[in-house]
Amino acid sequence: MDDSIYPRLKLVDLQENRISTVIIGEHYKNTLILIGNPVCSTGLSNANYCNLRQQLKQPYSISLANCGGILSCPLDQKLSPQSCACAYPYQGMLYVRGPLFRELSNITIFHSLEKSLWEKLGLTPGSVSLQNPFFNGDDYLQMQLALFPPTGQYFNRSEVQRFGFSLSNQTYKPPHEFGPYYFIASPYAFPDSYKGASLSIGTIIGITAGSTTLILCLVGLMVYAIRQKKRAERAIGISRPFASWASSGKDSGGAPQLKGARWFSYDELKKCTNNFSGRNELGFGGYGKVYRGVFPDRKIVAIKRAQEGSMQGGLEFKNEIELLSRVHHKNLVSLVGFCFEKGEQMLVYEFIPNGTLRESLSGKSGIQLDWKRRLRIALSSARGLAYLHELANPPIIHRDVKSTNILLDDNLNAKVADFGLSKLVSDSEKGHVSTQVKGTLGYLDPEYFMTQQLTEKSDVYSFGVVMLELITSKQPIEKGKYVVREVRTLMNNKDEEYYGLRELMDPVVRNTANLIGFGRFLELAMQCVEGLASDRPTMSEVVKALETILHNDGMITNSTSASSSAANFEVSKGAAARHPYIDTLFTKKDDGIESDAFDYSGGYTFSSEVEPK
Template identity: 75%
Template sequence: MEIFIVLLFLVFLWAEIHLISSLTNPQDVAALRSLKDIWKNTPPSWDRSDDPCEAPWEGVTCSKSRVTSLGLSTMGLKGKLSGDIGELTELRSLDLSFNKGLMGSISLELGKLSQLNTLILAGCSFSGNIPDTLGNLTELSFLALNSNNFTGKIPPSLGKLSKLYWLDLADNQLTGPIPVSTSTTPGLDLLLKAKHFHFNKNQLSGSIPSKLFSSDMALIHILFDGNDLSGSIPSTIGLVNTVEVLRLDRNFLTGEVPSNLNNLIRINELNLAHNNLSGPLPDLTSLVSLNYVDLSNNSFDPSEVPIWFSTLQSLTTLVMEFGSLEGPLPSELFSIPQIQQVKLRNNAVNKTLDMGDSICPQLQLVDLQDNQISRVTVGSQYNNTLMSEVQRIGFALSNQTYKPPHDFGPYYFIASPYAFPNSHRGASFSRGIIIGIATGSICLILCLIGLGVYAILQKKRAEKAIGISRPFASWAPSGKDSGGAPQLKGARWFSYDELKKGTNNFSGSNELGFGGYGKVYKGVLRDGKIVAIKRAQQGSMQGGLEFKNEIELLSRVHHKNLVGLVGFCFEQGEQMLVYEFITNGSLRETLSGRSDIQLDWKRRLRIALGSARGLAYLHELANPPIIHRDVKSTNILLDENLTAKVADFGLSKLVSDSEKGHVSTQVKGTLGYLDPEYYMTQQLTEKSDVYSFGVVMLELITSKQPIEKGKYIVREVRTLSNNREEEYYGLNELMDPVVRNTANPIGFGRFLELTMQCVEESAANRPTMSEVVKALETILHNDGLNTNSTSTSSSANDFGVSKGAAMRHPYIDTTFTKNDNNAFDYSGGYTLATKVEPK
């Protein structure tokens, strides 16, 4: 009995020690284990460890022992969302989207997650009412409950969410009116910060509240289509001139379309189809960005097709079916520069249709069935690619269902003379000759295929034999390379087994990060040196010769402000680069407060100078010159002395003598840092790195990411800058408090001016990186600072305070209209990629 008591005591003691040593907060551990017991198909990693943060559970992100993010989109989860979720009180992002097996009502305990800023439950099977407790999530900026089975009314408590940016309740079974505030009850009209209203595909009724629209709002998407809304379109809708998409189709709206709809100068999609709208057809002349318009199936007053449609230079699709249009069609309609589709079937368009001489070459579809057109003419100088389309239009017009009165008609399609190319008739062949030619061709093809298969098999045997005898023979195809080792300067070859051992078999505990290329691990070499190992994943590996050229190049790049290449591994189907290990992580981590390092203004000046020197070396002293192409704060690392080192040359582009000036190349980079001129022209220059570096300089001032909640840092600084404000030029609200609280920050005026020169829209107006280096050195020299000391030197003796320094305000000339891609982590039905790579 005594032995049993001792064993029991030891078990309890072991459990207590294990709990104390756990890296995860016990409350969070208990909540996640409870959810694991309720849900089916949780990731396998949830069964391999008892500590979600120590050996990370897939989809779980931790910070300082607390779970801050739960991202389990498209995992095939099944079960319910229980009240245990409310115990994860430090959760900032919750994404369970597109797990059809998650069902039932969602827990009221969600309202306890006071830190939550992203809630995505899209594409599941949740039902019941949307809880009122969601109104307690005052930090929420992104709420997506679309594509579920929610019923009942939209809770007015959502009106409390003053920071909400995106509200998506589409594709549910919600009923009742759109709530607005009263004297005692808050409503959705308090959502003045929201930019996206997605209420489409529900059963909402009542009228569209005019209070939802005011000049204070910055709405981008208004999606109310597919409901049971009635009444007229509020005239206040014209006050929100930021709208880009307006869908009110498939409702029961009546009355006239407000004339001030013409104020929506940024709109690119307008859909009012399938309602009961009446009155005159609205004049949309000023909507120069409009590319899609559908006004079908309404009761507009009979009128001719207005010629002002042809003034919409961006228009690609015009749909006005089942209406009362009459009169001739203006020929200008078919010469709009971007027009692709014109659908006007089931109207009363009559007389002759003259499509003119300058038909848009992109025109794909003209649907005029069930009208009263008697004749179609097409000019002789039209694009020959329209031949088949003209024939199709002729067939459609000649087979109309419209039957004219006996004394008028029938109507026929009569084509003017067309300049179709003459068809060429070849010599006729007998059936026997044709069969003989076909048989011979088939035999020849089969022989060629057999020879090709034999050659491939022989080549694989030869490559296997060479691989055994010469380990470097696979650098390039046979005949193009001698099979010798690459010529390196200061870097060496590592075996796969050595790097595998140094990273503990590439364990997750040694993982430093990951990107499109692959994962980066912390490793220890045989001599005890700590390195960072960048391991390519299967889909991103280069060819052997390209990889050899890259490491030969990187081994020649040596500068104290560039991360150095230690060596490489090219063995057993692996491609790995071994870099020096930088102890203090990235500049982005430090500015965001995720490290214990605080950067005062003096240290930030030195970091800017060091980074600029590294980039200037790449542009002017490397042979051949190198354009980095992905300059950003996450690619600027800080060593133990806080010396800045530029890293990650995965997107870098070499500039040969024949390409000096610019390089025409596919657009690559990170949104927010991407040079707009490079994006528009695909002409890459060293000035593209200058623009990205200017954005990093703005981060040093504000500590904000380039894009936060729809706001672009360049635009915000230009908007708020004020040269009359002597100390901080009107940037008090944007500046990092550490900088703002610094008395007389050294050279701040000149630093801000230099920054805004770097982010000029035109590359010709930006300085070179060497000019940026000289300007930063001048700032430091003029204030008595040592430009060669490390960034950790920040004493008052080292940094003098400038007296009487000229302070000039940078001019503001550009705006930014891109949507926010970094304000939240979303893995569901919307693609918010940060890499820009057009095909």
């Protein structure tokens, strides 16, 4: 090993080989790792090449030797390099997917990452520890990250939420040498979980007796329920000829109980989509592709066709369509029917002609939304979510509220779509559901992310982000900036017109002559994105606040009457309907069939019966 080695090669890793002799030139200054080779046991002149692994296992933070030697801490605690005291750090594993270096012994680079972390996360110098960096099997740089509290032993809950949100949503940006990354946090033990009150013997006996009685009652109820279920299944088998309706012939729990939806054959849907041609493809998601279908009576539908990897079992698919068929509200996309045969699972929805709210805000659809229209969209989508939370039976938490899941009909009224991530809330669970975190970055409730306790207030947080999108037309996370934080930073109540957000606002909104209710709308949005769920309003309270804003402007908001938005776009009888913002006709020809956008709120005349194959 001498100067003839390629000069830019900073590291040579020859661990665990059979190298017995090494000649190292006196000018060789780069890193050489010989751990696990016979040469390390024969008196190599420079033993550092055989001990590098032990060096790399030391923390890159302030040396613990400054704390007076090796100290031990109780379980779950670690020695803080800043205070030399035992504390509970917020920790996890940091994976760097594309570092611009391979030299692990350059401590300066890792010190720059430590400094960046404590500065950008609002910590004190020396409170960050990086340990055991190495390149794993995926060729990612992996290291243990620990953040220590500046005082005391614990972080509070808001601090832990802030760290988790910044690292997991990648709003924290590391030095450029480290490139893209992701972070997996370890559970944090708050002090409350270690506090316990001593119980008297009498109390323990009472609790034990009560628990035993409760368990016996539950066992009795379970036995009774099982017997009743078997009786019901026998009755269904006798009264319904299609109790086993799965294409595989396996019983899926009986024919689905549908309200306002019907069964379609595979051949019907194949024909109305022209054999699922690419021309009729509307989009693609995790569930599968969505196609536009036109039936012989000119009714238009959107057909969601599951791809093989997302197929559910027969019972799960039956439960989903039963749920969707029970949901009826003018601000929710309606289920028309389903198909379950020939190895296919398809859901048939009403067709919404003007695409998603995100497409209109971005200018992709060509529709320009003025301020009053944005207020109406906020109100109508809030009504749909309030229905799911409070009037659906059982209540439903959407779990993926975002501007791409809010569709606009031919009068630009909003309809909430895509219940693919929805979660049912039974009476016994109402208020919180423990679940794996699902949703979309930027819209994700930070409290739900940290606690994995899903509530209706998680939807409220996501809806608050959508409200800020209506003001700014920006995506939630754009160029590394998070819209909630940007708005919170810039807000200035002394600015009675724009509240300090002039530069952040969509020009269409900013140039509106009279921004009716803008201040109240902004205040309501910020209440929805509060960090703690208890500080956020319910969706019904959001609906009432938006109705008040529109009512003060003299606009009709009564859900039982014809909306003012519909009145604005009335056309004379027999005249072709024109879009208020695009000078093109709705009527167009598709595959030789002239079709109009149809009235899909109760406009379907399909039979609601489940038809046999």
